[in-house]
Amino acid sequence: MKIALGVTGGVAAYKAAELARRLQDRGFRVQVVMTDAAQEFVRPLTFAALTGEKVITRMFAQRDSSDVTYGDATATLDSSVEHISVAQSIDALVVAPATAATLARFAQGLSEDFLSTLYLATTAPVIVAPAMNVNMWRHAATQANLATLRERGVTIVEPGSGYLACGMTGEGRLAEVDEIVEAVLARVTQSQDLKGEHILVSAGPTMEPIDPVRFVGNRSSGKMGYAIAEAARRRGAHVTLVSGPTALTPPALDEFVSVETTAEMRAAMLERFAKASITIMTAAVADFTPAVQSSQKIKREGSLTLELVPTADILAELGSRRAPGQLLVGFAAETENVVSHARGKLQRKHLDAIVCNDVSRPGIGFSSDRNAGRILTADDEIEIPEMSKLEMAGRILDALVALRAQQKAPKVTS
Ligand code: CTP
Numbered sequence: 001m002k003i004a005l006g007v008t009g010g011v012a013a014y015k016a017a018e019l020a021r022r023l024q025d026r027g028f029r030v031q032v033v034m035t036d037a038a039q040e041f042v043r044p045l046t047f048a049a050l051t052g053e054k055v056i057t058r059m060f061a062q063r064d065s066s067d068v069t070y071g072d073a074t075a076t077l078d079s080s081v082e083h084i085s086v087a088q089s090i091d092a093l094v095v096a097p098a099t100a101a102t103l104a105r106f107a108q109g110l111s112e113d114f115l116s117t118l119y120l121a122t123t124a125p126v127i128v129a130p131a132m133n134v135n136m137w138r139h140a141a142t143q144a145n146l147a148t149l150r151e152r153g154v155t156i157v158e159p160g161s162g163y164l165a166c167g168m169t170g171e172g173r174l175a176e177v178d179e180i181v182e183a184v185l186a187r188v189t190q191s192q193d194l195k196g197e198h199i200l201v202s203a204g205p206t207m208e209p210i211d212p213v214r215f216v217g218n219r220s221s222g223k224m225g226y227a228i229a230e231a232a233r234r235r236g237a238h239v240t241l242v243s244g245p246t247a248l249t250p251p252a253l254d255e256f257v258s259v260e261t262t263a264e265m266r267a268a269m270l271e272r273f274a275k276a277s278i279t280i281m282t283a284a285v286a287d288f289t290p291a292v293q294s295s296q297k298i299k300r301e302g303s304l305t306l307e308l309v310p311t312a313d314i315l316a317e318l319g320s321r322r323a324p325g326q327l328l329v330g331f332a333a334e335t336e337n338v339v340s341h342a343r344g345k346l347q348r349k350h351l352d353a354i355v356c357n358d359v360s361r362p363g364i365g366f367s368s369d370r371n372a373g374r375i376l377t378a379d380d381e382i383e384i385p386e387m388s389k390l391e392m393a394g395r396i397l398d399a400l401v402a403l404r405a406q407q408k409a410p411k412v413t414s
Helices: 011-025 036-041 044-051 082-089 100-108 114-121 134-138 140-151 177-190 223-234 262-273 314-321 338-348 389-408
Strands: 002-007 029-034 092-098 126-130 160-163 169-173 198-203 238-243 255-258 278-281 288-290 308-310 327-334 353-358 370-377 380-388
Touching: 002 011, 002 114, 011 029, 011 036, 011 044, 011 092, 011 177, 029 036, 029 044, 029 114, 082 114, 092 100, 092 114, 092 177, 100 114, 100 126, 100 140, 126 140, 126 177, 134 140, 134 169, 198 223, 198 262, 223 238, 223 389, 238 262, 262 278, 262 314, 278 314, 314 327, 327 338, 327 389, 338 353, 338 370, 353 389, 370 389, 380 389
Parallel strands: 002 029, 002 092, 092 126, 198 238, 198 278, 238 255, 278 327, 327 353
Antiparallel strands: 160 169, 288 308, 353 370, 370 380
């Protein structure tokens, strides 16, 4: 496995050398990326010698006499598109020490140098270990940037407290190298806890044509289902996403199937269900479809009465076909009696879990980037406070990993 280790400008930059070594001891290949400021504190050659890998020090290619080599390792050897290939090849991005300026760049999505561009370009887990002066650490701007990064799923290894290089005492000292290594291991292993699972996710709305122009549909954006698919992929699962029409760009997955109507979604899900070890039905399937579909555009002459008939309940059908060991998860968007309605669906559709939320609450659900709700299982109820959909996807997958562990655990009888 490969880790990109970002080193930014702080006195603690020298500790990154020890970190690089320790990560290598754990079997990781380490690719060091240094900011300009970091190079004021430590020379790239130190890292080139330790890792045996080229050290990336600038954004654009510049192979000249300033390139320094140590054995086979070249200290400066960059390329203008390298951030993309590095971004795709790494299993984690670790930044230690991370300065206040680096946190700000990451939080704002500024691609000003190789490291901040790499942060934007990678979908691998990101772990940052900040180090700075105590007042900079406590500043509302830094704390807001940290909150943004946490919300986006970045792991923050909190700094320790003590005497700081600036002469002050307080929080801001780079966490112990041991602690950073533990955080990296936890994140990288956690990120593979769905390896071996074949996950089938449905997302978005379905659209039922009234005529060639109009349709019956709903407000689903598809964001929750896409977030689940992306998070599951990152955690090592083989992922198939069956999506109704959305404005989203499909994440890099094993299979992406685009559908429009409920009938098409049903066919796509049934075809793939037997192979799936976990199926998550996030889609907001249209509950009704026009009884008759006009082949010509209906003219605006007088009033129009549409007869709607119920669509097939895809999830209920999957529930009736499930094999032992397969996990099946539904969603329930409710506007009242959220938990009792959702529990009814959990039982009726033979599900292992149902994620329910109150869509009448402002700021969450449908087209929002945020969500909140509860995960209900036969004997548990997990509250999910308001958070980003990607974070919520992580909580849902955590609950499924726990369900899987329960299935595997030997039954204890008294
Ligand atoms: N669902 C489905 N097929 C349908 C309708 C819903 O597979 N035709 C799935 C949804 O993807 C979701 C779950 O069933 O995972 C619950 O959807 P919801 O619309 O809340 O439930 P319904 O059974 O349609 O009940 P109601 O609309 O009456 O609340």
